[in-house]
Amino acid sequence: MKTFSYAKADDAETAVRDAHVSGAKYIAGGTNLLDLMKLQVETPEKLVDISRLPLGEIEEREDGGLTIGALVPNSDLAADPRVIAKYEVLSRALLAGASGQLRNKATTGGNLLQRTRCYYFYDTSTACNKREPGSGCSAIGGFNRVLAVLGTSEHCIATHPGDMPVAMRALDATIITLKADGDKRRIPIGDFYRLPGDTPQIETVLEAGELITHVELPAPPKGKQVYVKVRDRASYAFALVSIAGVVEVADGKIASAALAFGGLGPMPWRNPAVEAALVGQAPSDAVFAAAADALLADAKGYGSNDFKIPLARRVLIATLRDLTGE
């Protein structure tokens, strides 16, 4: 860990002012940032402690949605009765992530920004375009069991490791930010993350010093909600494949579908073609297979992660059966 200056902010406006210098980072739960700082993967020159900002509430809005403060810990969000009642997919995703201790500390805003668990990103002795742009990608041609099969580039095949953001993607969450100039911004989660392309170091559309203050969930979607996570241990492991699914069946047909995927891509993955293959159709294995085809049409394995492609297909079909069954 390189040394840093430390400033504790009491309100969001002070925080963004404090953070408006190069090399500054916000710290709240710190569970990922400190992890990476110890390894000098992250080397901020300044930490702005936002852990005491008044952003720890979950509020119901008039439109029936929820506004979640960026500092709400994962465990509180998962256990919130309103979330359990209306956004079960989110509770389930949160509970599938990390451990009890980590969920107690990790925050809603921070969890959106969790960085990849690529083995090579974590090891500063290896080439990694995300950590050190232009140095190369060691995961391509290396061991890549946990890495991406969708949305990759020749520069980076990292996966986004999160669970919560996958559910939020299926729920069409909106991320509310405060910018350094004091402006607020509303960013649909679908626009929040960036594909790696040739700049894998840039993972979101956040500007320097921009602070996530809230996440808004729209009014609860109709239909059944599930979160399925497949991993190498029964608990306390990152997803190989995960699916957040919300599907409504009416009059024997799929009326609406929202499906987001973890473990497959550099961001919580969602592909309109998957949903297009489903909506308006009567649930059937052929329809589910078409959805899987749509999801995986451009999938590309890199050796040790090849299995994710058939695995994702199997899990998607089984999940759709579950979502559309009695």
Place this chain on the structure above:
Amino acid sequence: MFGFGKGDTNSLTMNKAHPESLLDSSAQDVIGKPIDRIDGPKKVSGKATYAAEYALDNVAYGYLVRATVGAGKITKLDAETAKAMPGVIDVITDYATFLRNPQQGGETEAPTQGVEQVAYYGEIIAIVVAESYEAARDAALRLHVDYAPSEGRYDFQTHRNEAEKPSPQQIPPYHEQGDIEEGMKQAQHRIDVTYTTPSQNSAAMEPHASLAVWEDGALTLYGAYQMPASDKQQLAKSLGVSADKVRIVAAYVGGGFGSKLGIAPESVAAAIAAKRLGRPVKAVMARQQVFDATVRRSNTEQRMRLGADADGKLIAIGHETITSNLPGEDYFEPAGMATHFLYDGENRLITHDIVRLDWTLSGSMRAPGEAVGLIALEGAIDELAEEIGIDPIELRRRNEPEQDPEKKVPYSSRMLIPCLERGAERFGWAKRKPAGTDRRGDWLYGIGVASAARSNQLQKSAAKVSIDGQGKAHVETDMTDIGTGTYTILGQITAEILGLPIEDVIVHLGDTDAPPGAGSGGSWGAGSSGSSVYLACEALRGQIAKAMGVDEPSMTLKDGRVIADNRSVPLAELVGDGMEATGEIAPGRQEKTFNQASYGAHFAEVAVNVVTGEVRVKRMLGVFTAGRILNEKTARSQCLGGMTFGIGSALTEELVHDPRNGKVVNRDLGEYHVPVNADVPQLEVEFLHERDIQANPLHAKGLGEVGICGAAAAVGNAIYNATGVRVRDYPLTLDKLLDGLPVV
């Protein structure tokens, strides 16, 4: 043998059977009882002191620096820039003296030294010392090192055809008996399959740690070590000082599983730094460095051939293994160890070849040999049973040997079949269904069985036991308790023989100022160290009898009183200014004239998800025999631990080496998947009554490893029974099962 005076030494070499044991004739009735660990209250309250936790004044913090090439020579190391950083005291290099790799267990020589020519990625090449841990870590990670890289050997598959026969050593690498080819030809039923297992890491919860301090030319090293007596020799040789100038303290060790048998690179780095600085230096490996630079269990490739006649009697057993290690290292993973004696069969071929790779040193990890060897043997036995169409337990029954099939010596005791039968009865084995037929919703269920066997070893071990004026006994040996329960069982042996309440026995371990013990490894700790304590206590009984003025055999010791001759006298009144005796045990002819081993049977039930291939162990039972069980509670825990290691090696554990440079890729506990609580059901353990009079005066055999032996195979066999898919490439991760599962 009686009439010892104060300070007597009672020595025994196991050259003949020891049919009588004081543990049977004593009256305290504490031996074998499931008493709580005597060190427990300290452990649960955070008061047990591990190596890095001794409060010394003026400690400087060391952080180890790793090599970041797989092979090559260090050409430049920029110490000056690091030294200029705030808080940094020094960057210490001593290329010739630093350990290239750890030492193997029990060796009395230094391990391979010299780090300038880098032997593997992650080799420890320097130590940065600073006033704070944070400053040392920062400087170490930023230390700039240049290398002249060279070609390396990094891929097992690429080099497997260059495997060589290891040099002759304690464990003979080859055994050939009869004619395997002819045996296979004659066989009615044949299995010829290849199992593979990956590199693994012990991943003890306490990272390797050394806190070194020099005083008047003598080194005290508070270290996380399993075998202080030989570790002290290794350390002295490495540093070029005489052994009497080195003291190792390892009172509490946070797990070892083989990885702390020999000294590891941080010890010498800390010792050199402490000497140069003239102040104590603490060097704790980062978890990643534990993966990089301690020992791994070698990966294995094991060709298993089994040939049986029409009745299922084995006539051919072939177990040809290839493992890997660094150039110049003697150790090989003895994967065929249990195959030598587990089943009958006249034509036998057991070989161990080794591929030289520039990977992290391979060495001992819990049950070296059997733990991975039985994956292949017990998997193949299951396959043979399927091939013949008989029950796998019946197949084992038909191949139960009357004597060691190679050495032609009797077994000291062997209850493999009773373990299998008892387990089968308890586990509901008779209800096992044909492979792939028990589907419940999205899960396929199956059960599997495997034999457990682990050779019993006795090691030279010494202990001193004294009785103070209050009638309390003190046990002193440099033996360790790495979680094995040594504190408690040595206390129980002493309490039993001297007739004391367990509270009146104080056990001091892990300090090389005390008599040299066997150390913890190879499942020999309890039998060896326990016997030395037994012998010391036996001598003390003689002294007590003499003080009482009675014949030793007529004397009963119980609850702190000496009872004989119609008198009952408090022990404290007889000891005067104290009594003491030393006990020494040594292995002898009995290990040659008898085959000694612990046995068991594992039963596992798994559920395999038909969609994902995820495997969940639903139930697991281990039935074991290991001679006398010294403490039913700690013994059971040892088996739980072994069985869980088995679950890990069956399902999740794989240390991955990058084929481009040998680097350990998944070098943390997030990606090297040891089982978590949710991976492990409420395992059950049962011990069958047994005594082994050839083993030692305790009649106890090794227990720390038999629990892992065969455990992974039972899980693998259960997965086959669940799915009808036989995967031979461990661990059995879901990706390997997908192809064989029903279409979704």
Place this chain on the structure above:
Amino acid sequence: MHFTINGQSFEAEPDIRTSLLDLCREHLGLTGSKKGCDHGQCGACTMLVNGRRINSCLSLAVMHQDDEITTIEGLGTPEDLHPLQAAFVRHDGYQCGYCTPGQICSAVGMLDEVKKGWPSHVTGDLDAPTFDDGEIAERMSGNICRCAAYPNIVDAIREVAESNGDTKIAPRQPVEAGA
């Protein structure tokens, strides 16, 4: 900097980079909390901060000056053990002892979470969590025990939860069941 740990006040001036774990172990002589991985991947460092279990290795000391921190030393002493500490001894819920302080602090926090009605990954009905061996195992999965005392840890926690009376635990099937 000022800290409140186990009800006691401490003053220390550690490096700004010091974790809460290293503050306790290296500066305050509280070595009960253990460092197993330093990256939140093992749970040996678990402490209670304002009653919640967290990984102290992934926490900067400087950020916890206003918090009430409880370490294993604050739960009980060898002479006066906390009920969970005593249960771990009785059930042999450890072997080497290195993960144990973290396991016990985690169990204290976990039982409090159960009392609050928090669900887990294995909870069937999130509205009405039930409690059984599987729940204990899942909720304790952030604490690795390589000696693998897991079944004993579950037994110890189960016993304490039952004796508290505020948590209803589903009965257990013996190994003979099934098949």
